[in-house]
Structure formats: structure tokens, C-alpha cells
Amino acid sequence: MTLDLSVDRSSPVPLYFQLSQQLEAAIEHGALTPGSLLGNEIELAARLGLSRPTVRQAIQSLVDKGLLVRRRGVGTQVVHSKVRRPLELSSLYDDLEAAGQRPATKVLVNTVVPAAAEIAAALGVAEDSEVHRIERLRLTHGEPMAYLCNYLPPGLVDLDTGQLEATGLYRLMRAAGITLHSARQTIGARAATDGEAERLGEDPGAPLLTMERTTFDDTGRAVEFGTHTYRPSRYSFEFQLLVRS
Amino acid sequence: MTLDLSVDRSSPVPLYFQLSQQLEAAIEHGALTPGSLLGNEIELAARLGLSRPTVRQAIQSLVDKGLLVRRRGVGTQVVHSKVRRPLELSSLYDDLEAAGQRPATKVLVNTVVPAAAEIAAALGVAEDSEVHRIERLRLTHGEPMAYLCNYLPPGLVDLDTGQLEATGLYRLMRAAGITLHSARQTIGARAATDGEAERLGEDPGAPLLTMERTTFDDTGRAVEFGTHTYRPSRYSFEFQLLVRS
DNA sequence: TCAATGCGTATGTCCGGACAATCGAACTAC
DNA sequence: GTAGTTCGATTGTCCGGACATACGCATTGA
Numbered sequence: 001m002t003l004d005l006s007v008d009r010s011s012p013v014p015l016y017f018q019l020s021q022q023l024e025a026a027i028e029h030g031a032l033t034p035g036s037l038l039g040n041e042i043e044l045a046a047r048l049g050l051s052r053p054t055v056r057q058a059i060q061s062l063v064d065k066g067l068l069v070r071r072r073g074v075g076t077q078v079v080h081s082k083v084r085r086p087l088e089l090s091s092l093y094d095d096l097e098a099a100g101q102r103p104a105t106k107v108l109v110n111t112v113v114p115a116a117a118e119i120a121a122a123l124g125v126a127e128d129s130e131v132h133r134i135e136r137l138r139l140t141h142g143e144p145m146a147y148l149c150n151y152l153p154p155g156l157v158d159l160d161t162g163q164l165e166a167t168g169l170y171r172l173m174r175a176a177g178i179t180l181h182s183a184r185q186t187i188g189a190r191a192a193t194d195g196e197a198e199r200l201g202e203d204p205g206a207p208l209l210t211m212e213r214t215t216f217d218d219t220g221r222a223v224e225f226g227t228h229t230y231r232p233s234r235y236s237f238e239f240q241l242l243v244r245s
Numbered sequence: 246m247t248l249d250l251s252v253d254r255s256s257p258v259p260l261y262f263q264l265s266q267q268l269e270a271a272i273e274h275g276a277l278t279p280g281s282l283l284g285n286e287i288e289l290a291a292r293l294g295l296s297r298p299t300v301r302q303a304i305q306s307l308v309d310k311g312l313l314v315r316r317r318g319v320g321t322q323v324v325h326s327k328v329r330r331p332l333e334l335s336s337l338y339d340d341l342e343a344a345g346q347r348p349a350t351k352v353l354v355n356t357v358v359p360a361a362a363e364i365a366a367a368l369g370v371a372e373d374s375e376v377h378r379i380e381r382l383r384l385t386h387g388e389p390m391a392y393l394c395n396y397l398p399p400g401l402v403d404l405d406t407g408q409l410e411a412t413g414l415y416r417l418m419r420a421a422g423i424t425l426h427s428a429r430q431t432i433g434a435r436a437a438t439d440g441e442a443e444r445l446g447e448d449p450g451a452p453l454l455t456m457e458r459t460t461f462d463d464t465g466r467a468v469e470f471g472t473h474t475y476r477p478s479r480y481s482f483e484f485q486l487l488v489r490s
Numbered sequence: 491t492c493a494a495t496g497c498g499t500a501t502g503t504c505c506g507g508a509c510a511a512t513c514g515a516a517c518t519a520c
Numbered sequence: 521g522t523a524g525t526t527c528g529a530t531t532g533t534c535c536g537g538a539c540a541t542a543c544g545c546a547t548t549g550a
Contacts, residue, residue, distance in 0.1 A: 014503060034465055040530055051505045053298075056531090064309070066427050069463045072531045073513030079426065080465015180488050181324065182311050188481030189434035189454040207452030209434040218314045220279055220325015236433030243425050257511095259533060285500055296535045301501090317501045318543030 007048055015050060019058035027067055027078055034080035038068065041076075066242045094168055101140045105165045109135035112154070119151045122214045122225040130154050134164065137199065144200045145234045150226035173223065181218040187211050187237060192229075200231050207232055252293055260295060264303035272312055272323055279325035283313065286321075311487045339413055346385045350410045354380035357399070364396045367459050367470040375399050379409065382444065389445045390479045395471035418468065426463040432456050432482060437474075445476050452477055 007018045026032045038044070038059070045055040059076055062068045070076045097103060114128040123131060132152040138145050150169060152159070157176040164172070174180065188210045197204040209230040217223050230236075252263045271277040283289070283304070290300040304321055307313045315321045342348060359373040368376060377397040383390050395414060397404070402421040409417070419425065433455045442449040454475040462468050475481075 016503080042530085051507095053506090054504060057503090069426070070531065071513075072511070073529065075530060079463065080461070181314070182488065183486045184483075185486060186481050186483045187432055187454075189452045189477035191452050205450075207434045207436050209432075209454075216325070218324065232434040236431050238429075238431045241428045241430060243427065261533080287500085296537095298536090299534060302533090315501065316543075317541070318499065320500060 005044075005048055007050065016054050016057040016061070019048070019050070019055065020061045023058065023062055024065075024067060027062075032078050034078050036078055037074075038076040038078070066240075094170070103145075104139045104142075106137040106139065107134065107161045107164050108137060109133060110159060110161045110164065115151070119225060123151060123153050123222045125153055132157075132159055134159065134169070136164065140234070143234065144231070146228055146230045147196065147199050148226060148228045150224060152224050153222070156223060169224070178223055179218045180223070181216050181220075183213050183215040185211060185213045189232075196229055200229070202231060209235065209237075211237075250289075250293060252295065261299050261302040261306070264293070264295070264300065265306045268303065268307055269310075269312065272307075277323050279323050281323055282319075283321040283323070311485075339415070348390075349384040349387075351382040351384065352379065352406045352409050353382060354378060355404060355406045355409065360396070364470060368396060368398050368467045370398055377402075377404055379404065379414070381409065385479070388479065389476070391473055391475045392441065392444050393471060393473045395469060397469050398467070401468060414469070423468055424463045425468070426461050426465075428458050428460040430456060430458045434477075441474055445474070447476060454480065454482075456482075 005019065005022050007015050009015070011018065023032070023038075032038070041052050041055050041059065045052045048055070059068060059070070063070055063076075067079055068076050069079055111133055112130050113133045115123065115125055115131045117127055119131060120127040120129065125131065131154060132150075134148075134150045134152070136148045136150075138148060156178060157173055159172070170180065189207055190210060191205045192200070192202050192208045194204045196202070196208060197206060200208070202208070209232045211226075211228045211230070213224075213226050213228070214222055215224040250264065250267050252260050254260070256263065268277070268283075277283070286297050286300050286304065290297045293300070304313060304315070308315055308321075312324055313321050314324055356378055357375050358378045360368065360370055360376045362372055364376060365372040365374065370376065376399060377395075379393075379395045379397070381393045381395075383393060401423060402418055404417070415425065434452055435455060436450045437445070437447050437453045439449045441447070441453060442451060445453070447453070454477045456471075456473045456475070458469075458471050458473070459467055460469040
């Protein structure tokens with residue numbers, strides 16, 4: 001069966017984007033079965049009344065997502081494996097919400113403190129200058145799941161405790177006009193201290209999953225530094241990687 | 246100072262790639278300082294004797310890498326933050342080698358076993374069909390750092406114990422003509438069992454960092470499944486993320 | 491003084507075409 | 521029958537141009 005594709009030239013949505021979305025939907029929906037050829041670009045362009053560069057741009061975006069593979073002299077085919085999340089920079093809150101977990105947040109601390117050396121270095125501010133400090137407990141199904149401690153440079157976001165409990169930190173930052181660009185992460189493990197064990201409902205010495213992250217906006221400014229600890233029985237990092245070729 | 250750029254039209258290397266490499270080198274080297282504008286595409290194309298699409302392709306590849314940011318009506322500027330590793334699908338061996346650690350590998354088991362249910366499901370083969378099983382101990386500075394257990398479908402790679410001790414598994418697979426495409430990973434933590442503690446030189450119940458991974462080639466075939474455990478005092482996952490926009 | 495408007499500039503999108511490089515298969519010669 | 525060759529198909533690279541869109545800034549107006 002030939003795929004039912006069409007584009008709307010009166011729409012403000014770019015043509016290549018319309019096409020790539022339709023192709024992605026067709027793959028998701030099963031209309032394009034894994035391993036099948038996509039048909040050559042020239043003919044596809046002619047069929048849709050588009051130019052080849054436009055069609056190529058649409059296909060390329062799906063190749064970058066890992067859904068398609070191009071082979072010179074052969075064609076473009078659909079990759080078998082179901083790519084779920086190519087590991088984007090996401091907030092724990094969004095992740096849980098997407099998984100249908102209905103997360104709850106309890107703000108333990110929301111204050112301004114002088115920056116310790118490590119914090120100042122990560123955020124690129126002067127030592128002992130004032131930074132925001134937020135401590136939160138994230139719960140699912142009424143049980144604590146993670147303890148989140150974050151630091152932010154002053155003046156970037158208005159950190160309202162009520163909003164922090166209703167949504168994620170990243171969403172607040174984006175709403176404040178910050179363009180998130182990249183983040184440097186370290187994931188490790190260690191034994192719980194007495195205080196951590198108490199907060200998370202674990203025993204002292206129990207294994208904890210830890211994550212440390214510094215986030216940058218598109219000007220290269222550090223906009224957030226956080227140290228998180230997770231209960232490994234209730235959370236693990238799961239993601240999909242693509243080879244960069 | 247105007248940047249010293251040039252392309253070699255007689256080279257088989259694509260022009261856009263030559264340009265992107267020179268730009269990347271200039272950024273790395275500091276000739277292009279963070280935050281500086283790159284100059285408009287039209288003029289850059291004219292200066293190099295290239296067309297604008299070619300210049301755009303070069304710039305776009307660096308934008309995808311997170312080194313540049315485009316702003317319509319403004320220009321293209323260099324991002325401040327130093328992007329190190331955009332989290333590619335890499336082997337532990339290569340990572341350690343790149344860090345100058347000189348890793349050592351001890352192959353504990355290299356055999357063929359019937360696939361248990363979990364393994365068969367991950368690799369997409371029939372239960373109890375034969376699969377390769379490899380158990381390795383990775384050491385740095387003479388100390389154990391990770392215990393790696395991997396399963397591979399039969400007939401893909403010739404698993405020579407000597408080669409396994411001299412290099413990483415991924416390198417062997419690539420050498421065997423396998424095109425690695427994507428991998429699904431889960432990172433977590435748990436307490437060490439008695440056997441694990443013994444192998445890694447930790448105490449029973451000590452926190453361990455765990456990673457489970459299934460790797461696929463570009464036809465969507467699962468080509469490897471592995472469960473790894475790391476000593477958190479000696480290893481943690483460190484990487485850089487980019488927002489997909 | 492401050493807000494609204496207009497303009498220049500740069501990137502975003504799209505077109506139509508050309509030639510090269512590579513893969514797979516059919517074909518041919520031994 | 522097998523190995524080497526040719527050839528068609530398809531993607532890779534590159535060109536030159538056109539118009540749309542958004543941002544920053546200067547100008548203008550209230």
C-alpha cells in the first residue's frame with residue numbers, strides 16, 4: 001500500500017516538518033513497518049509536489065532521531081527497534097508525569113544562602129555571594145522517592161514555594177524566559193547517611209542512587225546546580241542512546 | 246581578527262565537513278571566543294567561494310553538537326560552556342583509555358549457554374537457544390572497578406578471550422562489521438551480594454552502581470545484552486546532555 | 491519620558507538542477 | 521560453476537537564487 005501523505009502549503013508549519021511528522025506518525029502507528037524501504041526521494045518529492053531538498057530535510061530529521069537509516073545505492077529504511085526517549089534534558093517531574101505517576105513535591109527549604117566554594121564554582125559566581133537554595137522531597141504514591149537539593153544564581157527566576165510544589169523546576173525556568181541548552185551530569189551511588197535515610201525512609205547505610213547536575217543556558221551561563229539522591233528501589237535512570245556517526 | 250578559513254576542492258572530504266572541522270578547531274583552540282558572532286552566512290560563503298547551503302550545513306552540524314547557537318535576525322554565536330562528551334554510545338574500555346587510565350581486563354567466563362527467559366527476551370531469540378556468555382572483570386591500577394556480564398547472539402562475533410582482554414567488546418563488534426545504532430540503558434543502584442562483594446573487593450551489602458544495556462545494530466537486531474556492576478568509589482557515569490529543540 | 495512604528499539584517503524555508511559515490515544485481519567471460 | 525565486470529538505482533554533495541520571518545535598533549509620536 002502506498003502511504004497517504006500530504007502537505008498543507010497554506011499552513012505556517014514548515015513543509016519539511018509536516019512531512020517528518022507524518023512519517024514519524026506512520027512509523028509509530030505501524031503503517032510503515034520496520035525494515036521496509038521508504039521509496040526513493042525523487043519520486044517521493046514528485047508525489048508530494050515538493051522539492052528534493054525539502055524531502056531530504058524531513059527524512060534527515062528522522063535519521064537524526066534514530067528512526068530511519070539511509071544507505072547509499074539502496075534506499076532509506078525504517079529501523080526495527082522502537083526508540084522511546086533519546087535521553088533529552090528532562091526534569092524528574094516531567095518524566096514522572098509522562099509515566100502517569102502523578103508526582104507530589106514537598107518543599108523543605110526555599111531560602112537564600114551564601115554560596116559555598118563548590119556551589120560558587122559550579123554556578124560561576126563569587127564565593128559567599130548570595131544564591132537560592134531549594135530542598136525538595138519528591139513523592140510518588142505517598143512514598144518518598146527522591147531528595148533534591150538545588151542552587152540557583154539570584155535574579156533569574158522567582159521561586160515561589162507554591163509553584164515549586166505544583167510543577168517542576170525546569171518548567172519554572174523556561175517560563176521565566178530561560179533557554180536551557182545543555183547540562184553536565186554525574187550519576188553515581190553511595191551509602192545513605194543518617195539524615196538522608198531518615199528523609200527518604202531508608203535505613204542508614206542503604207544504597208542510594210545519586211545525581212549531580214549543572215545546567216547551562218544558551219549563553220553558556222550556569223543557571224542551576226543540583227545534587228539529587230534517589231531510592232534505588234523506586235527509581236532508576238532509563239534512556240536510549242544513539243551512536244553519533 | 247578575521248578567521249583564517251579555507252577549503253580544498255580537490256580533496257575527497259566534503260566541503261561542508263572541512264569547514265565544520267575548521268570551525269570546531271577554531272572554537273576549541275580559542276580563535277573563536279565564546280559569545281562572539283560568527284559573521285553572516287552569505288558573506289562567509291562568498292569569502293570561501295562556497296554556496297550558502299554548504300556553509301549552512303557546516304554550521305548546522307556544529308549547532309547539533311551544541312557548540313553554536315543560531316538566532317534569527319541576530320547571527321550565529323559560539324556557546325560559552327565547554328561541551329566535552331555529548332554522551333555517545335561508548336564502551337567502558339574506550340572511556341577509560343581516553344581518560345588515560347590504561348584499563349586491564351580479566352575474562353572470567355567465555356562460553357556458550359542456553360538463554361534464560363530474560364536474556365532471550367532482551368536479545369530477541371528463542372528461550373534456551375544458545376547464546377554467548379562473557380563475564381569480565383575490569384581493573385584500573387590493579388584494583389577491580391567493574392564486573393561485566395554480557396550475552397551475545399551466536400554467529401555474530403568471534404569471541405577470542407585474548408582479544409577480549411586486549412580491547413573492548415564494542416571494538417570487536419565493530420571490527421566484525423556490525424554497525425552499532427542505538428542502545429537502551431538503565432542505571433540504578435543496589436546492595437552487593439556476597440559473590441559480587443567478593444569479586445569486586447567490597448563488603449557484602451555495600452552500595453553498587455548497576456547498568457543494564459541492550460544494544461541494537463542498524464537493522465534493529467539486538468546484538469548485545471549486558472548487566473554491569475561498578476564500584477561507586479571508583480566509577481561514576483559522567484556526561485553532557487543537550488536539549489533537543 | 492516612554493511607547494509604538496518602521497527598517498535593516500540575519501537566519502529560516504524552499505526551489506530546481508547537476509554531478510559524484512556507492513550498493514546490489516544482472517550479466518559476461520573464463 | 522565461479523569470478524570479475526558492467527550497469528541501473530539511490531543517496532551524497534553542491535550550486536545559485538528567491539522569498540518569508542523574526543530580532544534589534546533607530547526613529548517617531550503621544
